[in-house]
Amino acid sequence: MISENRQQQLSEILRSDPVPWDDLRERRVLGEIQQQLIQCNVRPTSRFDTRLLPFPALAAVAAFLLLGLGALLGAYFFSAKPSHPVPANQTTHSTSQNATPDTSVVEIEDIGEATLSKGAKIAFEKKFKNEIRFRQSAGRIHYSIVPQHNRTLVVHVQQIEVRVVGTAFDIEITRDSVSVDVVHGTVLVTAENKRLRLNAGERFDSKSFSKNMHTPNSDNHRMEKMLSQQVVDDAATAPSKGGPKKPASVSHEFNQDASKNIKNAYPQTTTADISPPTTPDESDVTRILKEVDKARRIGNLNDAGALLRQLIRTHPRHADIPIWYFTLGNVTFASGQYRAATQAYHTYLQKAPGGVLAEDAIAAIADAFSHQGDGNAASKAAKDYLEKYPVGVHAARMKAISK
Amino acid sequence: MNMQHATQHTPCENGDREIVRRIRMGDEFAVSEMYRKYARYVAAIAYRLMGNDTDLDDIVQDTFVSAVQSIGGIKDSTVLKTWIGTIAFRNTSRYVMMRQKQKRLAEEKMHTWADFTAPGHSVSIEVEELMSRIPYKYRAPWILSRVMDMNLAETSEVCNCSVATTKRRIGKADTLIRRMRDDF
Numbered sequence: 001m002i003s004e005n006r007q008q009q010l011s012e013i014l015r016s017d018p019v020p021w022d023d024l025r026e027r028r029v030l031g032e033i034q035q036q037l038i039q040c041n042v043r044p045t046s047r048f049d050t051r052l053l054p055f056p057a058l059a060a061v062a063a064f065l066l067l068g069l070g071a072l073l074g075a076y077f078f079s080a081k082p083s084h085p086v087p088a089n090q091t092t093h094s095t096s097q098n099a100t101p102d103t104s105v106v107e108i109e110d111i112g113e114a115t116l117s118k119g120a121k122i123a124f125e126k127k128f129k130n131e132i133r134f135r136q137s138a139g140r141i142h143y144s145i146v147p148q149h150n151r152t153l154v155v156h157v158q159q160i161e162v163r164v165v166g167t168a169f170d171i172e173i174t175r176d177s178v179s180v181d182v183v184h185g186t187v188l189v190t191a192e193n194k195r196l197r198l199n200a201g202e203r204f205d206s207k208s209f210s211k212n213m214h215t216p217n218s219d220n221h222r223m224e225k226m227l228s229q230q231v232v233d234d235a236a237t238a239p240s241k242g243g244p245k246k247p248a249s250v251s252h253e254f255n256q257d258a259s260k261n262i263k264n265a266y267p268q269t270t271t272a273d274i275s276p277p278t279t280p281d282e283s284d285v286t287r288i289l290k291e292v293d294k295a296r297r298i299g300n301l302n303d304a305g306a307l308l309r310q311l312i313r314t315h316p317r318h319a320d321i322p323i324w325y326f327t328l329g330n331v332t333f334a335s336g337q338y339r340a341a342t343q344a345y346h347t348y349l350q351k352a353p354g355g356v357l358a359e360d361a362i363a364a365i366a367d368a369f370s371h372q373g374d375g376n377a378a379s380k381a382a383k384d385y386l387e388k389y390p391v392g393v394h395a396a397r398m399k400a401i402s403k
Numbered sequence: 404m405n406m407q408h409a410t411q412h413t414p415c416e417n418g419d420r421e422i423v424r425r426i427r428m429g430d431e432f433a434v435s436e437m438y439r440k441y442a443r444y445v446a447a448i449a450y451r452l453m454g455n456d457t458d459l460d461d462i463v464q465d466t467f468v469s470a471v472q473s474i475g476g477i478k479d480s481t482v483l484k485t486w487i488g489t490i491a492f493r494n495t496s497r498y499v500m501m502r503q504k505q506k507r508l509a510e511e512k513m514h515t516w517a518d519f520t521a522p523g524h525s526v527s528i529e530v531e532e533l534m535s536r537i538p539y540k541y542r543a544p545w546i547l548s549r550v551m552d553m554n555l556a557e558t559s560e561v562c563n564c565s566v567a568t569t570k571r572r573i574g575k576a577d578t579l580i581r582r583m584r585d586d587f
Contacts, residue, residue, distance in 0.1 A: 007580050011549045013530055020456045021446040029460050030438050033467050037434065040468075105420075107478070113424070146427045146475065286429075293431060323432050356418040356436055393443055 023394075034297075108132065111153060112145035125156065140172040145185075160206060161190040169198075177207035285315060292327070301335035322352035326361060329368075338368040359385070363394035366401050379403075419483035426474050438467050441484060445491040448561070451546045452495045454531060462498055466491045488561040492543070499539055537579050544569050545576035 106114045106122065109132065114122055120139025127133070131152040145153050145164050155162045157171055157178045168183040180189055182198045189196045189204045198204055288311045295304035308328040312321060329344035345361040345368070352358065362385040369378035382402035386395060422440075425433035442463060449462040469490050477486055534542060547558045548569075559569035 007577060010530065010533070010580060014451070014534075014546070014550045019443070019447045019450045020459070021443055021450070025460065026439070026442050029442065029463050030435060032460070032464050033434070033438060034431070036464065036468055037431075037471060112427075144424065289431070320430075320432070323436075327432065356422070356440055360439060 023397075034293075108134070108143075108145075108153065112143065115142040115144070117141065136171055136173065138173055140170060142168070142170045142183075144168045158206075159191065163188040163190070177205055179206070180204040285311065285318065285320075292331075296331065301331050305331045305335065305337075305340075322348050322355055323357070325351060326355075326357050329361065329364060333364060333368055336371075338372045342368040342372075359389050359392050359394070362388065363392075363398060366398060370401050419481055423474060423477060423483060426471060434467070434471055437470070437483070437487075441487050442467075444484065445487060447551060448488055448491045448547070449495045449498075451550055452492070452543055453499060454534060458498050458502075462491065462494050465494045469494070482560075485557055485560045488557070489563060492547075492561045493563070496539070496543065503539075533580070533583055536583065537576050541572045541576040541579065544572045545580075548573050 104116045106116060108114055111132065114134075116122065117140040120141045121137045122141060123135045123137065125133040125135050131154055133154040133156065135156045137157075143153065143155070143164065145168065153164045155164075155171060157173060160178055160180075162169075162171065162180055164185070164187045168185065169187050170179075170181040170183070172179045172181075180187065180198060181203050187198050189198060191204075191206060191209055196204060196209075288307055292304045292307045292311070295301070295307060305328060308324055308331060312324050312328070315321070318324075325344050325348040329341045329348060332338075332344060333341035342365055345365045348355065348361050349358060349365075355361075362381060366378050366381035366385060369375075369381055372378075379402050382398040385392065385398045386402060389395065392398075418440075422433050422437050426437065445463050445466050446459060449459055449466075450456055453459070453462075466487065470487055473490075477483070537545070544558050544562050547553045547561060548555065553561065555566055555569060558573075559566045562569055562572075564572075
């Protein structure tokens with residue numbers, strides 16, 4: 001028989017067996033993963049994990065399925081069609097989320113999340129097979145929605161409806177107006193029976209919109225004419241009458257013509273009403289990043305570095321700047337430009353001191369100094385790493401460098 | 404990755420949320436970030452459960468490809484680590500079962516846990532043999548808990564069974580180990 005002491009010893013023996021996983025292997029597998037993701041065109045899916053549903057939610061779903069069945073039977077026997085489509089999965093209560101003193105994040109099922117600023121309020125309204133509806137009643141909320149063609153997020157704000165499929169935007173309710181700012185993607189705003197398509201960087205302001213719509217002047221007439229492609233009569237698509245309808249004109253593409261039209265449509269308004277795009281053109285960023293990836297895959301590291309530098313130069317305020325510096329570090333390191341790599345990693349650490357790649361960046365700096373033959377600097381960086389991450393992924397290598 | 408290392412990533416919850424958000428938006432770099440952060444953790448789970456590194460690369464690769472594919476289904480992005488651990492466990496279990504089946508078909512008298520030819524394997528044959536005698540369903544939670552220092556909640560989450568069942572299985576593995584000969 002094995003005593004408890006021996007059992008502990010067995011654990012220790014197994015624990016002492018090192019996992020055969022090193023940087024080289026890590027990189028090789030990463031390369032294979034990237035290749036597989038590209039070759040098989042693997043994209044994140046929106047599969048809803050039913051195992052994560054809490055029991056009350058399952059009970060609610062079951063209850064509503066029964067209710068839906070009852071309603072269908074009732075409709076059949078009384079020969080009356082339901083005036084409203086039966087929700088596929090509707091919960092019984094309406095939840096209201098108040099923001100905490102700073103901000104709070106509410107996950108909107110599997111389609112995205114809403115970041116509530118102080119004083120903001122959002123309430124769940126209804127859920128259908130193809131759309132989910134919320135009502136925002138106060139404050140400013142930033143919505144970040146996953147590109148997902150089969151479900152639409154609808155936000156009702158006072159008399160305004162905002163429809164989105166894969167985008168990021170803000171809605172702010174002030175005392176006398178409602179504004180919608182589109183960060184990227186496209187949203188469809190319906191106000192006063194008119195539907196307006198907003199692209200990235202554009203803004204809708206209910207006060208200015210209402211003023212323009214109700215002022216009988218030549219500008220207003222011109223506006224309606226110029227918006228003829230974006231503004232469509234919404235009488236048939238009013239949610240309370242016709243039920244949910246998939247927006248036909250929602251598009252992920254950046255429509256520059258639409259942007260021009262909207263700007264022309266409001267000749268008398270200031271930039272506060274229809275502001276010019278303030279966010280970088282994401283399609284441009286994505287394109288360059290894809291080119292960087294391509295260049296790296298075929299081993300053209302100098303081109304990859306040049307592209308990254310161009311990206312950093314042209315989008316100096318982009319949120320992903322730290323990551324680009326880190327990647328630039330990797331690219332220059334791989335091409336043997338250790339001094340440039342050190343600088344890039346240092347810049348990453350300056351821009352994202354607590355970033356998820358900080359550990360790797362410090363280790364890479366030590367490696368880069370070591371390759372440059374600067375033993376003191378390498379040792380210093382390695383010690384810095386060991387101080388911060390004594391049992392980190394690169395600890396063993398850093399220990400060797402620090403000696 | 405032991406607990407001490409985990410505490411080094413104090414802002415990991417926010418980082419995980421950001422990683423999940425970016426992967427959902429189609430950011431390829433975020434996939435690399437997630438990989439670099441959890442590859443070693445996944446490799447450790449796979450290696451400890453398999454006992455060798457024959458299929459280690461494949462398991463790690465499958466785990467991350469599955470993770471990217473199904474990241475839309477993650478409800479709470481702050482538990483990314485456990486979620487990836489669950490996928491790793493599922494994939495490893497699939498490989499273990501597959502290998503057991505292959506060996507049964509080949510009618511080879513080999514134990515299922517160990518592969519003596521595995522490079523860099525420092526555990527003695529006796530220990531491997533001992534481990535191979537414990538059924539996988541008891542061995543897996545025992546290894547995660549006793550060797551990888553996962554707490555009970557984490558172990559049950561990764562094994563996709565209740566805390567009570569996990570506790571019972573670990574206890575059963577303990578009992579089985581105690582009944583074995585003291586020869587390692």
